Amino acid sequence: MQVARVIGTVTSSFKHDSLVGAKLLLVQPLLAxxxxxxxxxxxxxxxxxxxxxxRVVxxxxxxxxxxxxNSKRTPARWSTIALVD
Amino acid sequence: MQVARVIGTVTSSFKHDSLVGAKLLLVQPLLAxxxxxxxxxxxxxxxxxxxxxxRVVxxxxxxxxxxxxNSKRTPARWSTIALVD
Amino acid sequence: MQVARVIGTVTSSFKHDSLVGAKLLLVQPLLAxxxxxxxxxxxxxxxxxxxxxxRVVxxxxxxxxxxxxNSKRTPARWSTIALVD
Amino acid sequence: MQVARVIGTVTSSFKHDSLVGAKLLLVQPLLAxxxxxxxxxxxxxxxxxxxxxxRVVxxxxxxxxxxxxNSKRTPARWSTIALVD
Amino acid sequence: MQVARVIGTVTSSFKHDSLVGAKLLLVQPLLAxxxxxxxxxxxxxxxxxxxxxxRVVxxxxxxxxxxxxNSKRTPARWSTIALVD
Structure with a gap:
């Protein structure tokens, strides 16, 4: 797990079905x-x-x-799990 | 998951059976x-x-x-899941 | 597994349910x-x-x-497993 | 998965049982x-x-x-899956 | 898997139960x-x-x-699997 800053979003019209409706963030892991x-x-x-x-974890x-x-077959792996205060 | 640019393809005549017919892309993860x-x-x-x-995810x-x-035993791990608009 | 130094903590008011009550450390892996x-x-x-x-492992x-x-569904992955003497 | 060049082999007389008879390659992942x-x-x-x-994948x-x-308990993880033409 | 040189050991009096009695090596992965x-x-x-x-793999x-x-619940992940001749 890493602390990262949200630097953008990724838009895609052609993607795996399980990602339809999901918001894809582009995040940059931060140094110490x-x-x-x-x-x-x-x-x-x-x-x-x-x-x-x-900043997110x-x-x-x-x-x-x-x-x-809600998909047992999604190939998605990385996600946010916390918003840093 | 990363945003990457397709920079080439990889051709192989001798490979794992599960890869026959698959298109192997050489992709370069991109910076911020x-x-x-x-x-x-x-x-x-x-x-x-x-x-x-x-550009792909x-x-x-x-x-x-x-x-x-269509192979329970394929050792393949990395794949594209979205085409960036 | 890596030896890392604890350099801070991460506080978050909005996070995955399984992380409520957990202490999140910011740790820096160390060189040789x-x-x-x-x-x-x-x-x-x-x-x-x-x-x-x-210093922790x-x-x-x-x-x-x-x-x-105590959560089968926690997305948390990294944790400490030992305190270095 | 990565394209890598075979740069040597690794020989070991004392190793996990599942590796007996296996050929261990030292491979260097290649840049773009x-x-x-x-x-x-x-x-x-x-x-x-x-x-x-x-060159291998x-x-x-x-x-x-x-x-x-042929071992359910082998700790081996990395292997070749294709020989690049 | 990587070839690494053993550069030290890690001692810890306070660690996960499954690590009691285990020898923890500090190893440095080697270049080509x-x-x-x-x-x-x-x-x-x-x-x-x-x-x-x-040198170990x-x-x-x-x-x-x-x-x-001998622990189904150990969080340990990295280990040696071969001693390089």
């Missing part, structure tokens, strides 16, 4: 100073109604996704 | 600016009919692969 | 010298009552989390 | 140019009779390993 | 030259009686850990 960053951003399904510039566990998307 | 990149490209099975230069979940390749 | 570090910190659930500056196994948080 | 590389090489079980300098899925090594 | 290294060391459970400076598979530690 809580501001700088390094490396690749991740795409995460929004579960906490996060907006641009919000993200996880790679697929279990939550299968609940949220 | 949506253009730059850093680090190793991934090989992903195409599920969205992506072409060179297209990729996932490491093996579940989708077992459905798409 | 046991002091320097490189790359992204991780968020890990505390299971060893670690404090700031403590962290793991990405979800099994412990399901026990500690 | 198909030649350069960055970061740590991986150890992968050979399933495609790859030789030094060959590697995967971290443990399922193939359990089949190839 | 078999000597240089880059990035974070890992903590791995010893299963091959490795000593300082030995490590894996992230949790299955071996559950056997070796």
């Amino acid at each position: 100073d809580g501001e700088g960053f390094d490396g690749d951003p991740q795409v995460a399904i929004d579960t906490v109604s996060a907006g641009i510039h919000d 993200i996880t790679s566990d697929g279990r939550l996704m299968r609940d949220v998307l | 600016d949506g253009e730059g990149f850093d680090g190793d490209p991934q090989v992903a099975i195409d599920t969205v009919s992506a072409g060179i230069h297209d 990729i996932t490491s979940d093996g579940r989708l692969m077992r459905d798409v390749l | 010298d046991g002091e320097g570090f490189d790359g992204d910190p991780q968020v890990a659930i505390d299971t060893v009552s670690a404090g700031i500056h403590d 962290i793991t990405s196994d979800g099994r412990l989390m399901r026990d500690v948080l | 140019d198909g030649e350069g590389f960055d970061g740590d090489p991986q150890v992968a079980i050979d399933t495609v009779s790859a030789g030094i300098h060959d 590697i995967t971290s899925d443990g399922r193939l390993m359990r089949d190839v090594l | 030259d078999g000597e240089g290294f880059d990035g974070d060391p890992q903590v791995a459970i010893d299963t091959v009686s490795a000593g300082i400076h030995d 490590i894996t992230s598979d949790g299955r071996l850990m559950r056997d070796v530690l």
Whole structure:
């Protein structure tokens, strides 16, 4: 799990059925100073109604996704699990 | 999950049976600016009919692969799950 | 599993139900010298009552989390498993 | 999954029982140019009779390993799944 | 799986029950030259009686850990699986 900042959203008209209606966030994991960053951003399904510039905790566990998307077969893995105060 | 650009395809005459007929994309995960990149490209099975230069969302979940390749025993893990608009 | 130093905590008022009451540590994996570090910190659930500056061993196994948080559906993955002497 | 070049083999007289008879390759994941590389090489079980300098596709899925090594308990994870033409 | 050099051990008086009696190695994954290294060391459970400076093959598979530690609930993931000749 990592603290990441929401830097954008990803829109797609052609995607896996289980993702229809899901909001895809582009999030950038943050370094120890809580501001700088390094490396690749991740795409995460929004579960906490996060907006641009919000800081969130993200996880790679697929279990939550299968609940949220109501699909046993979703290939989605990364999602938000907490909005940082 | 990451946003990546399709930079090529991988052709193989000798491969795991479950991959016969599958299209293997070489994709490069993108940095926050949506253009730059850093680090190793991934090989992903195409599920969205992506072409060179297209941007896609990729996932490491093996579940989708077992459905798409119709093989409970496929060792394939990475695939596309969305074509970015 | 990695040796990491606790560098802070993460507070969130809006999070997955299974995380209510859990202490979220911000931990920085350490390099071979046991002091320097490189790359992204991780968020890990505390299971060893670690404090700031403590060194801990962290793991990405979800099994412990399901026990500690008493939730079969928690998406939490990273946790401490040992406090380094 | 990644495209990697075979750069050597690993020999071990003392190893997990399930690895007896298996060929362990040392492979280096390749960058986008198909030649350069960055970061740590991986150890992968050979399933495609790859030789030094060959390019292969590697995967971290443990399922193939359990089949190839005929062992439900093998801890092996990375293997080749295709030989690049 | 990676080739890594044993650079130390980790001692902990307060840890998950399943780790009591286990030897925790601090290992540094090696670059292609078999000597240089880059990035974070890992903590791995010893299963091959490795000593300082030995080279080992490590894996992230949790299955071996559950056997070796005789615990279905151990959160341990990384272990040695072979001692390099």
